[in-house]
Every structure is written in C-alpha cells, then in structure tokens.
Amino acid sequence: MLESLPSTKPQQPTNHHPFTKQSTTTKVASFELRKNDKYYAWLFLGPSLLLLGVFVFYPMLRTFYLSLFLTNNFGQPTVFVGVQNYLNLLKSAPYLASLRATVTYVVGVAVLTLVLGLLLAAMANQKLRGIGFFRTIFTATMGVSVSVSAIFWLFMFNPTTGVLNQIVMFFGGQPIAWLTKPGWAMVAVIVTSVWMHLGFTFLLFFGALQSVPKSLYDAADVGGASAWYQFWHITLPMISPTMFFVGVVTLISAFKSFGLIDLMTAGGPTDATNLLVYRIYKDAFMNGNYAQASTESIILAVIIAVITLVQFKLLAKRVTY
Amino acid sequence: MKAVQNLFKTYWQVLGVVGLVIIGFSIFGYARTQVQAASSRIKVVFWHEMKGPGQQQLNEFIAAFNKSQSKYEVVPQFQGSYNAVIQKVMNTHGTSASPAVFQSMDISTSQMYHSGYTVPVQKFIDRDHYDIDQIASVARGVATRNGKLLAMPFNTSQTTLFYNAGLFKKYGIKPLPVSPSYSDISRVSQQLYQKSNHQIKGMSVEAYSWLFEQFLSNANEEFANQHDGHTGISTKVNFTGPVALESMKWLQGRAKAGDLMNYGDAKNETAAFLSGKLGLFMQSSADTSLLIKGLGKNLGVTYYPHPDGVKPNGISVGGASLWIANDKSAAVQEGAWEFTKFLVNAQNQAKWEKATGYLAINTHSAKEPVLKKLYAQYPMTKVPGDQLRSAQANYTNSGIFIDGVIAARALIENAMQQIYAGKDVYQSLKTAENSYNKVLKSTNRANGRG
Numbered sequence: 001m002l003e004s005l006p007s008t009k010p011q012q013p014t015n016h017h018p019f020t021k022q023s024t025t026t027k028v029a030s031f032e033l034r035k036n037d038k039y040y041a042w043l044f045l046g047p048s049l050l051l052l053g054v055f056v057f058y059p060m061l062r063t064f065y066l067s068l069f070l071t072n073n074f075g076q077p078t079v080f081v082g083v084q085n086y087l088n089l090l091k092s093a094p095y096l097a098s099l100r101a102t103v104t105y106v107v108g109v110a111v112l113t114l115v116l117g118l119l120l121a122a123m124a125n126q127k128l129r130g131i132g133f134f135r136t137i138f139t140a141t142m143g144v145s146v147s148v149s150a151i152f153w154l155f156m157f158n159p160t161t162g163v164l165n166q167i168v169m170f171f172g173g174q175p176i177a178w179l180t181k182p183g184w185a186m187v188a189v190i191v192t193s194v195w196m197h198l199g200f201t202f203l204l205f206f207g208a209l210q211s212v213p214k215s216l217y218d219a220a221d222v223g224g225a226s227a228w229y230q231f232w233h234i235t236l237p238m239i240s241p242t243m244f245f246v247g248v249v250t251l252i253s254a255f256k257s258f259g260l261i262d263l264m265t266a267g268g269p270t271d272a273t274n275l276l277v278y279r280i281y282k283d284a285f286m287n288g289n290y291a292q293a294s295t296e297s298i299i300l301a302v303i304i305a306v307i308t309l310v311q312f313k314l315l316a317k318r319v320t321y
Numbered sequence: 322m323k324a325v326q327n328l329f330k331t332y333w334q335v336l337g338v339v340g341l342v343i344i345g346f347s348i349f350g351y352a353r354t355q356v357q358a359a360s361s362r363i364k365v366v367f368w369h370e371m372k373g374p375g376q377q378q379l380n381e382f383i384a385a386f387n388k389s390q391s392k393y394e395v396v397p398q399f400q401g402s403y404n405a406v407i408q409k410v411m412n413t414h415g416t417s418a419s420p421a422v423f424q425s426m427d428i429s430t431s432q433m434y435h436s437g438y439t440v441p442v443q444k445f446i447d448r449d450h451y452d453i454d455q456i457a458s459v460a461r462g463v464a465t466r467n468g469k470l471l472a473m474p475f476n477t478s479q480t481t482l483f484y485n486a487g488l489f490k491k492y493g494i495k496p497l498p499v500s501p502s503y504s505d506i507s508r509v510s511q512q513l514y515q516k517s518n519h520q521i522k523g524m525s526v527e528a529y530s531w532l533f534e535q536f537l538s539n540a541n542e543e544f545a546n547q548h549d550g551h552t553g554i555s556t557k558v559n560f561t562g563p564v565a566l567e568s569m570k571w572l573q574g575r576a577k578a579g580d581l582m583n584y585g586d587a588k589n590e591t592a593a594f595l596s597g598k599l600g601l602f603m604q605s606s607a608d609t610s611l612l613i614k615g616l617g618k619n620l621g622v623t624y625y626p627h628p629d630g631v632k633p634n635g636i637s638v639g640g641a642s643l644w645i646a647n648d649k650s651a652a653v654q655e656g657a658w659e660f661t662k663f664l665v666n667a668q669n670q671a672k673w674e675k676a677t678g679y680l681a682i683n684t685h686s687a688k689e690p691v692l693k694k695l696y697a698q699y700p701m702t703k704v705p706g707d708q709l710r711s712a713q714a715n716y717t718n719s720g721i722f723i724d725g726v727i728a729a730r731a732l733i734e735n736a737m738q739q740i741y742a743g744k745d746v747y748q749s750l751k752t753a754e755n756s757y758n759k760v761l762k763s764t765n766r767a768n769g770r771g
Contacts, residue, residue: 044332070767073432073724074411078767094735094756159584160593180585182742269528269585270738286404287728288411288432289760291767 060301066294075290085295094271095279095296101186102255102275108190109197109254114247116194117201122231124202125209135206141199150263153192154179157264182272185265189273193260197253201246208242209235244315248308255304276300362394365656368410368423370403370641374610375476378676386663393656403641404727407432414438414648421649422657424475426641427463428726431550434466435724435768439644443469445658456665459635459712460682463720464642472642473661476607476679479636480535480625481705483612484509484601485594487619492516497601499704500624500633503571506601513600514580523580525590525602526572528737530730531639532603536568538718539627541634550722554770556761558729560736560754561747567628569737569746576741583741605639606705609678613699622701624708635712637720640679680706725764729757 067085069077089095124135141149156162157178165175178188212235220230236243258277261267267274267282274282276296284293371379376399383395400406403426413419414436425433433439446453453461453470460474482501489496494512497505510523526532537544542564545555559565575581582599584590591608593599595615603625612620627633643664645657663669670681671689686692687706696703712718723729732753739749 047336070763072768073436073764078769158592159589160596160598177583177585180583180738268734268738270735270742282731285408287731287760288408288725289728289764 063294063297066291067298069291071289071291073288075288077291081291085291086299089292089295089299094274097271098274098276098279101272104186105190105193105257105273105275106251106254108186109193109257110247110250112190112194113197113201113250114243117198117205117246118243120198120202121205121209124206138202138206139199141196142203143199144196146196146259147263149192149196150260153188153195154264157188179265180269182270185269185272189257189260189264192264193254193257196260197250201250204242204246205239208239212238244311247315248311251307251311252304255300276303361391363392363652363656365393365395365421365653365660366419367395367397367657367660368400368406368420369397370400370406370424370426371476372399375607375677375679378673382664382669382673386660389663390659393659395656395660403429407727410438410646411436414646419648420646421653422643422645422660424641425472425644427637427639427720428723428730430464430466430471430642430720431722431726432724433644434471434722438646438648439471440647440654441469441471442473442643442645442658442661443471445645446470451662455667455683455685457680457682457684457709459709459714459718460638460680462714462718463638465719466722472644473665474638474640474642474682475661475664476640476673476677477638477682477709478605478607478640478679479638479705479709480532480603481606481609481708482506482601482603482623482625483594483608484621484623485597485599485616485619486621487616488513488517488521488597488600489621496621497623501626502629503568503626504629506626507571507575510575510580510600511578514578519579521598521600522582522593523600524575525582525584525593525599527587527590527602527604528583528734528741529587530733530737531605533565533568533733533737534721535625535636537562537564538636539625539633540564540631541715541717543717544721545723548716549720551716551719554765555723556765558754558757558761560733560750560757564628564631565750566746569740569750572737573740573743573746577743583738605678606680607640607678609702609705610676611678613702618699620699620701622704624704634715635718636708637718638680638709674702674706678702678705680709723761724768725760728760729753732756 066077068080068082070079070081070085072078120138124131124138144152156164159165159175159177159180162178164178168174168176176184178184216234216238217230220234225233256277257275258281261273261275261278262281265273267278277300280293280296280300283289283296367383369376369379380397383397387394398420400409400423406423406425407429410419410423410425410433445451456474457477460477461470464470464472464474482497484497486496488494489509492513494509494516497509506524512523513521514523534544542562543549543559545558547553547555549555572581576583582593584593584599587604590599590602590604591611594602595612601621609620609622624633625636643661645654645661647654649657664673665683667681667683667685668689668691670683671686671691673679674681674686675691675695681687681692733750736749736753740746
C-alpha cells in the first residue's frame with residue numbers, strides 16, 4: 001500500500017512506444033503489435049496483479065469491511081455498526097492522544113534525521129586524514145538490527161545503572177526516569193530511532209554530496225561566493241532529489257516504527273509512546289478487537305496517503321532534478 | 322520484432338523457473354510430512370510461554386516424559402507472552418498449526434471456556450477416576466466453571482511481598498509481620514528511605530494490573546458485577562470502590578513522599594532490588610528462586626498487604642493452566658492428557674516449585690524430599706504456599722471470569738501510571754472504569770450476550 005503510492009504521481013506522457021520503436025521497419029508487424037497490446041499488458045501485469053490482489057487489495061478491502069462491524073472473540077464480524085467505529089475512535093481521548101504522539105514522533109524523527117544526517121555527511125565530505133574511518137563509523141548503524149539497538153539503548157536509559165544517568169549524576173543532576181516519565185519516554189524513543197536511521201541517511205547524503213560537480217564550487221570560488229552562500233545555492237539544490245527521497249522514506253519508516261516501540265516501551269508509560277501502528281497491533285493481537293484495529297488501520301492508511309500526496313505535490317515543485 | 326520475441330522468451334523462462342521452484346518446494350514439503358508420518362510416535366504439540374528457569378525446567382520435564390514412554394512425543398513450542406497466545410489459539414484452531422495442548426493464563430479462562438475450542442479436563446478425570454483432590458482446591462478455583470474443571474492448573478503463583486532483610490538489619494528496622502497492612506509497609510519504607518539518606522528507595526509497586534486486582538481480592542472487593550463473572554455475564558466493572566481508592570491513594574502518597582519509586586517495569590525493579598537500592602517490592606511468587614540466587618538468606622517474604630483494620634481475604638492465584646484442544650484426534654488428546662498428568666504429579670510439582678518459585682499445586686508435593694530440603698534451607702520459600710493454603714476460596718479471590726480482561730489491564734495500568742505521575746486518583750480510575758465498561762458492552766454485543 002505504502003510502497004505503491006508513489007505511482008500515483010502523474011506520469012509524463014510518453015511519445016515513443018517501447019515496442020513500436022523497434023519495429024518501424026515493417027508496418028504490418030507494428031499493426032499486429034498494437035492490436036495485441038491488450039494481450040501483452042495482461043500477460044505482463046497478470047502475475048503482479050494476482051499477487052497484489054491476494055496479498056494487498058483483498059486484505060485492504062477486508063479490513064475496510066471489518067471496520068464497519070463489531071467482531072466477536074473469533075474475529076468474525078457479527079453486528080453491523082456502520083461508521084460508528086470511526087466516530088467512537090475520533091471521539092476517544094486515548095486515540096487522539098496516540099495521534100498526537102505519532103505526529104510528535106514522526107516529525108521529530110524525520111527532522112532530526114535529515115538535519116543530523118546532512119551535518120554528518122557535510123563533515124565527512126571534507127578531505128582530511130583518516131576521514132575514511134569516520135565515514136565507516138557514521139554508516140555503522142545500518143548494520144545494527146532493531147532489536148539490538150533497542151536493547152543497547154535500554155541499557156543506556158536504565159534509571160539506576162544506565163550510562164546516561166551516570167553522566168547526569170556526575171554533573172550533579174537528578175537521575176532521569178527515561179522510560180517511565182511520559183515526556184522523557186518520547187525523547188528516548190525518538191533519540192533511538194534517529195540513531196538507527198542515521199547511518200542510512202548519512203550514506204545517501206554523502207553519496208549525493210560526492211556527486212556534486214566540483215566545477216560548480218570552483219566557479220563560485222572564482223566569483224567570490226562565501227561557503228554559506230555556496231551551501232544554499234549550490235549544494236542544497238544539487239542534493240534536493242536526495243533530500244526529498246530521504247524525507248519521504250524516513251517519514252514513512254517512522255510511521256511504521258514497531259519493533260523499537262515494542263521492545264523499549266510497549267506503548268507506555270500512560271500510552272505516551274503508543275503510536276498508531278503499535279495501537280493497531282495491541283488492539284488486534286492482544287485485545288482481540290479486530291473491528292477497532294481495522295478501523296485504526298484504515299485511518300492510518302488514509303493519513304499516510306494524504307501526507308505522501310501532499311509531499312509529492314508540494315515538494316516535487318521545489319526539487320531540482 | 323526480434324526484441325519482442327526475446328522478451329517473451331525471457332518471460333516464459335522466468336515463469337518456468339518460478340514454477341519449477343514451487344513444484345520443488347512442494348515435493349520437499351510433502352516428502353518431509355511423509356518422513357514425519359513414518360515416525361511411529363504420536364506427536365503432541367505443546368505451546369507454552371515459559372522463559373528463564375521455567376523454560377529450562379519445562380524442557381527437562383518434556384525430555385523425561387518422552388523418555389518415559391514410547392507412544393507419544395511432546396514437541397514444545399515457545400509462544401512468547403501470555404497476552405499473545407490467546408489470539409494465536411483463536412486464529413489457528415482447526416488448522417495444522419494449532420497445538421494439542423497449550424498453556425494459557427488465569428484471566429483467559431472465560432474466553433477459552435466460551436470459545437468451545439477445548440475439552441474440559443473434567444472429562445478425562447471422570448473417565449479415569451483421577452484423584453483430583455490431590456490438586457489444591459484454591460488453584461482449581463480459577464479454572465473451574467459450574468463445578469467442572471476446564472483446564473489443569475500447572476504453574477500457579479501468587480503475588481507476594483519481597484523485602485531485603487539484610488538492608489532492614491543494617492539500618493535497624495523492625496522486620497515486617499507475615500501478613501502486613503498498608504501502614505506496616507509505609508513505616509518500613511519511610512524508615513529505610515530516611516535512614517539511608519535517600520540513597521535507598523523504600524518500596525516499589527509496579528504499575529501492573531495484577532497487583533491492583535489483588536488489592537481488591539485481599540479486601541473482598543468485587544472487580545466486576547455478577548461476582549466477578551462467576552455467576553453470569555458481567556456487564557459492569559468497578560475500579561472506584563473504597564479499597565481501590567484507598568490502595569491507590571496510599572501508593573500515590575508514598576510516591577509523593579519520595580520513598581516509593583516507579584521503575585517502569587519489573588526488570589528495572591528487580592535489578593534495583595538485587596543491587597540493594599530498593600527495600601521491598603511486590604511481584605509474583607514465581608520470582609522467588611531468582612531472588613534467592615541474588616540475596617540468599619537475606620531475602621524476606623511476606624503475604625500480600627491488606628488495608629488497615631481489614632481481615633485479609635486471601636488473593637487469587639495467578640499463572641496459567643494447561644488446556645487440551647478439541648481439534649486433534651482422540652489419540653493426540655490422550656497424549657495431551659497423559660502429559661498433563663505427568664506435569665502435575667507430586668514429584669514434578671515439587672521440582673517445579675524448587676526450580677521456579679511457582680507453587681506446587683499437588684498437595685503431596687510437600688512430602689517430597691526436594692521441597693523438604695528447600696524449606697529447611699530457606700524457610701521464607703514456604704511463605705507463598707502458606708498464603709495460598711490459608712485462603713478460603715470465594716468469588717473475589719478466584720480470578721475474574723470475563724472475556725478480554727487484557728484490555729481492562731491495559732487501562733488500569735495507564736491509570737496507575739497517571740496516579741504515580743500525580744494525577745487525581747478517583748479521576749484516573751474512573752476514566753479506566755468508563756472506558757472498560759464501553760469495551761465490555763460492545764464485547765457482549767458482538768458475542769451475542771445482550
């Protein structure tokens with residue numbers, strides 16, 4: 001669903017046809033092909049349509065169907081309630097709190113990852129002795145799985161023995177209840193998530209920076225432009241496609257954060273980190289309330305679809321390809 | 322044109338390869354099932370949720386059972402958490418992925434009963450004239466409906482208070498009575514916090530609904546109408562009764578005074594307790610063996626606390642029971658029953674209590690040398706069992722017979738977190754109560770119970 005969204009982008013009309021281009025020599029062959037286009041289209045699209053139909057479209061429709069019912073202990077729809085599930089959810093304070101928490105988390109993760117990733121990439125782009133070592137280090141988090149990083153950060157956040165509180169106490173502060181105070185718990189999961197995303201973001205930005213032609217900077221130097229001016233007017237426009245890509249990917253990936261939340265806070269304390277995806281999981285597979293989980297899934301799908309569309313409409317204009 | 326033809330060739334080639342792979346896997350899979358079928362033993366798939374020492378001991382039991390006879394082979398499959406297993410059972414029933422026998426927790430009794438997916442063990446008990454009186458009656462209470470035993474209790478625990486007797490001695494604090502009241506606990510918690518110059522926290526009560534439920538049980542307060550669901554379908558819950566309010570106000574007061582620390586989860590809490598930074602906490606008796614490893618004879622154990630001036634009513638048992646699924650052949654069910662009997666015999670239950678801290682539910686277990694030795698060496702390990710035996714079973718201390726208590730637990734745990742964060746006790750509990758009443762109403766409606 002999420003991955004298929006980018007295809008909603010309006011396609012550029014193409015003048016050449018991949019098959020006809022090859023066969024302009026014989027008019028007959030060209031005609032045959034045009035007549036059979038439909039057949040070819042189904043032949044080539046068939047397998048993926050079949051797979052998508054079974055694994056994407058049917059579950060989506062089924063989810064929507066379930067969201068209009070109450071489901072019993074076996075997950076079967078029993079009582080038709082129309083849009084009542086939607087109304088209940090949108091009026092429910094815990095759900096709205098989840099929505100707010102998700103926005104905080106997603107925006108926090110996306111912005112911090114972009115800024116820090118770019119910063120690291122800009123630093124690693126300098127020609128210094130031993131910079132290769134740092135370039136490797138900065139990408140290192142790519143090789144760390146969600147469970148490992150969650151456990152690793154859990155140790156650091158531990159209120160009594162964790163290294164972060166040791167540092168806080170060293171400077172005379174009171175130990176912070178990282179994962180048990182609602183505000184701090186959100187900080188903790190954002191920090192961990194940013195840390196996890198950083199390696200991949202860094203790598204993409206670094207690649208983009210490396211591919212900016214040096215001649216542009218040389219020309220700017222000759223023109224007497226400051227480093228700051230060069231960054232804004234050469235670097236940023238040149239890497240804007242990458243920024244756009246990283247932005248979309250990070251945002252969607254943040255929306256889908258599950259393992260991290262499950263391992264670090266399980267949605268707590270007081271639902272402070274009970275993000276939409278995690279709430280769906282809990283409602284379906286812990287509480288057995290499939291109707292409510294389906295309703296939440298549909299709402300989340302709509303939210304992500306809208307955000308992605310807005311991103312494409314707004315940002316696509318500003319991106320220099 | 323040639324290019325198109327080539328493209329087609331590639332297309333059919335790819336399709337052909339995919340087809341071959343699928344056929345290959347099918348043959349492989351089929352061959353494997355044939356090999357399995359060729360083994361003469363009847364496979365009994367067993368789902369459990371035991372970790373740590375429990376899992377170790379359970380695996381030993383299974384190995385011993387498989388060795389003791391040649392008819393059945395029990396295959397253990399770890400399923401994660403108690404919470405998750407209910408939905409897994411509901412979703413796999415009737416498929417080849419479902420278990421023959423599974424472990425499911427106390428508060429799932431109602432849902433398992435209503436599902437109709439299991440064979441009540443009473444059927445086997447009656448047929449074999451199995452002596453069920455050897456199983457402690459309070460433990461049976463939580464898996465009984467209308468006088469019939471639905472599932473066999475296996476790992477039975479109770480909430481218990483643990484304290485660090487070494488710290489108490491060091492700071493000259495009088496130890497707790499065996500059945501402490503709220504103010505007894507306040508006293509020692511405060512003293513420890515003061516005398517250690519705030520270096521040691523006095524107490525911790527995890528924001529865990531099971532503990533909340535036991536505060537109610539121990540003061541004979543109902544959690545839900547219809548006597549906690551034991552006499553009919555509950556339609557309303559009650560989280561704002563006098564005892565609920567008193568216990569939560571007590572905990573909030575301690576948190577405000579600073580001697581109670583909310584560690585967020587049991588892991589952090591246990592770590593603090595074992596490293597001598599926490600005086601007392603309340604958790605499952607199943608933690609006993611772990612805590613003895615850490616503190617040895619310095620571990621103190623008492624009954625679960627009761628409000629001042631109230632006679633303790635006793636508390637529900639926690640833990641889980643063994644359910645035999647009805648979607649397998651009679652032969653497999655027979656194997657499941659044999660295995661169930663094996664797990665609860667006197668000798669194995671004694672080993673089980675020694676290895677884990679779950680309470681031996683077989684009344685003959687106390688005579689086993691393993692337990693006699695344990696009680697002689699560490700007298701405090703006997704306390705949770707005494708608590709269990711001293712209670713007279715009634716509606717408020719026999720668990721909650723409602724479908725989907727997990728959702729209620731999540732709401733109560735949120736309320737407890739809010740209470741620790743300083744929010745109004747009544748408001749927090751009332752919000753949880755109202756939310757769950759709505760859930761209960763729609764659950765009953767969806768399942769056709771008015």
